[in-house]
Amino acid sequence: MPNTSAFTLAVAALASLTAAAQAQTVYPLTLENCGQTVTFSQAPQNAVALGQNSAEIMLLLGLQDRMAASAFWPNSVLPELAEANAEVEVLTVEFPTLEAVLSRQPDFVAAMLTTLMGPDSTVANRSDFEELGIPTYLSPSACSTTLNAGDAYGSRGELWSMDLLYKEIEDLSRIFDVTDRGAALIEDFRTREAALRAQFSQTEGLTFLFWFSSPSPADDAYLGGGNGPSGYIADLLGGSNAIRTEADWPAVGWEGIMAANPTVIVAAQVDRNRWNLDTAEAKIEFLTSDPTVSQMDAVRNGRIVVMSGAAMNPSIRTLYGAEQVAEQLQASDQQ
Numbered sequence: 001m002p003n004t005s006a007f008t009l010a011v012a013a014l015a016s017l018t019a020a021a022q023a024q025t026v027y028p029l030t031l032e033n034c035g036q037t038v039t040f041s042q043a044p045q046n047a048v049a050l051g052q053n054s055a056e057i058m059l060l061l062g063l064q065d066r067m068a069a070s071a072f073w074p075n076s077v078l079p080e081l082a083e084a085n086a087e088v089e090v091l092t093v094e095f096p097t098l099e100a101v102l103s104r105q106p107d108f109v110a111a112m113l114t115t116l117m118g119p120d121s122t123v124a125n126r127s128d129f130e131e132l133g134i135p136t137y138l139s140p141s142a143c144s145t146t147l148n149a150g151d152a153y154g155s156r157g158e159l160w161s162m163d164l165l166y167k168e169i170e171d172l173s174r175i176f177d178v179t180d181r182g183a184a185l186i187e188d189f190r191t192r193e194a195a196l197r198a199q200f201s202q203t204e205g206l207t208f209l210f211w212f213s214s215p216s217p218a219d220d221a222y223l224g225g226g227n228g229p230s231g232y233i234a235d236l237l238g239g240s241n242a243i244r245t246e247a248d249w250p251a252v253g254w255e256g257i258m259a260a261n262p263t264v265i266v267a268a269q270v271d272r273n274r275w276n277l278d279t280a281e282a283k284i285e286f287l288t289s290d291p292t293v294s295q296m297d298a299v300r301n302g303r304i305v306v307m308s309g310a311a312m313n314p315s316i317r318t319l320y321g322a323e324q325v326a327e328q329l330q331a332s333d334q335q
Contacts, residue, residue, distance in 0.1 A: 051112030203238030
């Protein structure tokens with residue numbers, strides 16, 4: 001009789017080798033990305049990440065040794081990625097210049113927003129890099145919007161979902177030939193996403209207002225739009241976005257905000273230090289001291305929570321932001 005244990009081990013070993021072989025990227029690799037075909041002759045070794053999400057995905061995939069630089073950081077890097085990020089040059093926390101990006105001699109450029117790499121970008125168009133033989137990648141979340149005249153960030157007819165982010169992680173992991181790491185990261189996010197949805201499955205009636213920032217109290221507030229990542233967070237936590245516009249980043253006056261009458265106000269913490277109301281502390285001070293705004297139900301009921309501003313962009317930080325809000329809601333309910 002054959003040795004059953006040995007046979008079983010041999011089959012398992014063969015299956016493992018087959019899976020590993022299937023996981024490896026075969027070059028040249030050709031991908032369809034945002035309506036364009038991009039070909040990679042080999043895994044990038046000197047990549048530039050335009051935008052916090054592009055950079056943090058690469059860092060989560062353990063690719064810091066293959067990153068030449070990053071730019072555009074509305075918030076500080078995730079604490080668990082700080083050590084890896086310290087190995088990568090930050091060109092600027094704002095919009096970089098094309099010259100600054102090219103000075104790092106990138107062999108790949110990935111961007112999280114069309115304002116960083118798109119037809120109306122002040123930084124670059126994809127063709128600027130392609131003419132130099134530098135392959136590019138634009139986040140599927142960015143090109144899933146409809147761009148309208150005068151609206152640099154676009155609008156969404158349907159609610160954003162993490163599926164767009166999972167596609168991005170999968171694509172980047174294939175580009176860099178680390179598909180096993182990409183699969184593990186996606187599985188972790190799916191598990192966390194499902195846990196939050198189950199936790200708030202019985203929640204009803206919550207309406208959320210997501211305030212990113214304002215130049216000053218007298219100016220309109222830049223908010224998370226109804227179908228963007230903010231709307232996704234509200235839906236994940238059993239509620240809805242109090243702002244119904246399809247625009248990803250509507251600017252709304254305080255009369256309109258008070259009319260929306262949210263039950264929860266999410267004050268974003270933005271670390272870039274560009275506007276007076278970037279910090280969550282400044283937002284909360286205004287909300288609780290302004291004679292009119294302080295009378296909103298959410299303020300009077302103490303339903304102000306803090307979330308990273310980066311979570312309002314379609315990014316990995318969106319799920320982290322949902323977890324931030326969930327933790328604070330749960331704590332307030334237990335008081």
